[in-house]
Amino acid sequence: MGKIETHRFPCGTCGSDLRFAPGERLLRCDHCGATEPMPAASPWDRSAVAELDLRSAVEDTLPEAQMEETRVVQCSSCGAQVEFDPNEHAAECPFCATPIVTDTGINRHIKPRGILPFDIDQAGGRDAMRKWMRGLWFAPNALKKYARSDQKLQGIYLPYWTFDAQSQTEYRGQRGTRHSRTVGSGKNRRTVSEIRWRRKSGRISHFFNDVLVTGSRTLPEDQVRKVSHFDLAVLEPYRPQFLAGFRAEAYSIDVMEAKNLAHAMMEEETRQLIKRDIGGDAQRIDDMRMALSDMTYKHILVPVWIAAYRFRGKSYRFVVNARTGAVAGERPWSPVKIAFAVILGLIAAAVIAYFTQR
Numbered sequence: 001m002g003k004i005e006t007h008r009f010p011c012g013t014c015g016s017d018l019r020f021a022p023g024e025r026l027l028r029c030d031h032c033g034a035t036e037p038m039p040a041a042s043p044w045d046r047s048a049v050a051e052l053d054l055r056s057a058v059e060d061t062l063p064e065a066q067m068e069e070t071r072v073v074q075c076s077s078c079g080a081q082v083e084f085d086p087n088e089h090a091a092e093c094p095f096c097a098t099p100i101v102t103d104t105g106i107n108r109h110i111k112p113r114g115i116l117p118f119d120i121d122q123a124g125g126r127d128a129m130r131k132w133m134r135g136l137w138f139a140p141n142a143l144k145k146y147a148r149s150d151q152k153l154q155g156i157y158l159p160y161w162t163f164d165a166q167s168q169t170e171y172r173g174q175r176g177t178r179h180s181r182t183v184g185s186g187k188n189r190r191t192v193s194e195i196r197w198r199r200k201s202g203r204i205s206h207f208f209n210d211v212l213v214t215g216s217r218t219l220p221e222d223q224v225r226k227v228s229h230f231d232l233a234v235l236e237p238y239r240p241q242f243l244a245g246f247r248a249e250a251y252s253i254d255v256m257e258a259k260n261l262a263h264a265m266m267e268e269e270t271r272q273l274i275k276r277d278i279g280g281d282a283q284r285i286d287d288m289r290m291a292l293s294d295m296t297y298k299h300i301l302v303p304v305w306i307a308a309y310r311f312r313g314k315s316y317r318f319v320v321n322a323r324t325g326a327v328a329g330e331r332p333w334s335p336v337k338i339a340f341a342v343i344l345g346l347i348a349a350a351v352i353a354y355f356t357q358r
Contacts, residue, residue, distance in 0.1 A: 009244045019245025022118035027244055038241055049114040049235050051164050051296030057255045072107040072250050075100055080218040081107060081250040094154035095218050095317060097308030107250045113298040114235035117242045118155060118322045125153050125305030125320040132327040157301035159215035159251035161258040162232065165295040167266060169204040169288055171274045176282030195282055204273050208266050213258040215251030219319060226328035227321040230302050248301055255297060
């Protein structure tokens with residue numbers, strides 16, 4: 001068993017833990033306010049974000065330097081595996097607000113190569129969440145009260161994979177051209193539209209760069225889709241200082257499964273490229289054979305703020321992209337407000353019907 005990775009940075013002034021300050025390149029002590037700057041990444045450091053050979057990862061022959069071991073706890077309710085401080089013995093799951101006792105286990109996984117640090121702080125994340133909540137119709141008053149509170153958000157780094165690949169695709173298809181013609185005579189004379197097809201074949205060459213695949217099953221797919229817009233061009237080389245004061249979720253979708261998901265995404269994008277190459281008013285793809293080469297990958301971490309809210313025994317989750325401020329979430333409904341709106345609608349319909357019939 002290798003050395004377990006820990007991420008602790010004591011304050012040189014008072015000894016308390018330093019935290020990474022979102023939007024700033026420094027660590028800050030919440031206890032005494034002291035700061036410690038983080039030097040900018042050098043060109044040598046940035047080379048660490050380079051792609052890795054996929055075959056070694058799939059065959060589980062990665063060198064030891066590309067692996068790490070961390071202490072994680074798995075939530076029995078939502079299944080999230082989150083890194084926890086070894087000295088922390090009881091906590092609440094940041095994804096579903098379920099109380100958990102940290103029966104700490106060891107997770108061995110591929111070490112992240114890149115990271116997008118938090119850019120929006122907790123106050124900014126809370127503002128984005130409140131704005132989103134204000135737009136919810138028929139939300140219970142308890143949710144509005146929650147939105148007005150200073151409920152603490154949890155800063156979490158989510159695991160993602162990115163894939164690069166060169167593709168060569170041969171296809172056979174049909175190009176459709178829309179034509180109009182007149183049929184019938186007299187009163188039955190009319191214009192109809194029809195598509196005439198002609199065969200077309202070709203070859204598409206395309207380089208896929210940073211196809212992004214989530215490494216987590218914890219968040220619902222629709223939430224992941226809404227908050228997964230990240231500018232990967234500004235990825236930083238992974239440094240544990242960026243995690244100071246935050247937690248990271250361990251990936252539950254491994255590199256092989258992620259590779260298959262990326263392949264499906266590349267195939268769908270290739271279909272769109274083929275249709276564009278066929279041209280015309282409509283397109284048919286009869287056959288396509290996509291070959292990928294030089295496929296590489298990297299494991300990265302991206303930041304979100306998460307709040308979990310419990311209403312009538314059920315957990316609801318809100319996620320804020322800590323780079324863009326985009327929000328996604330689950331929301332409860334107020335049966336009382338819905339019933340009241342229905343009654344008002346029925347009354348309004350009855351009043352309109354009464355006056356229109358007079």
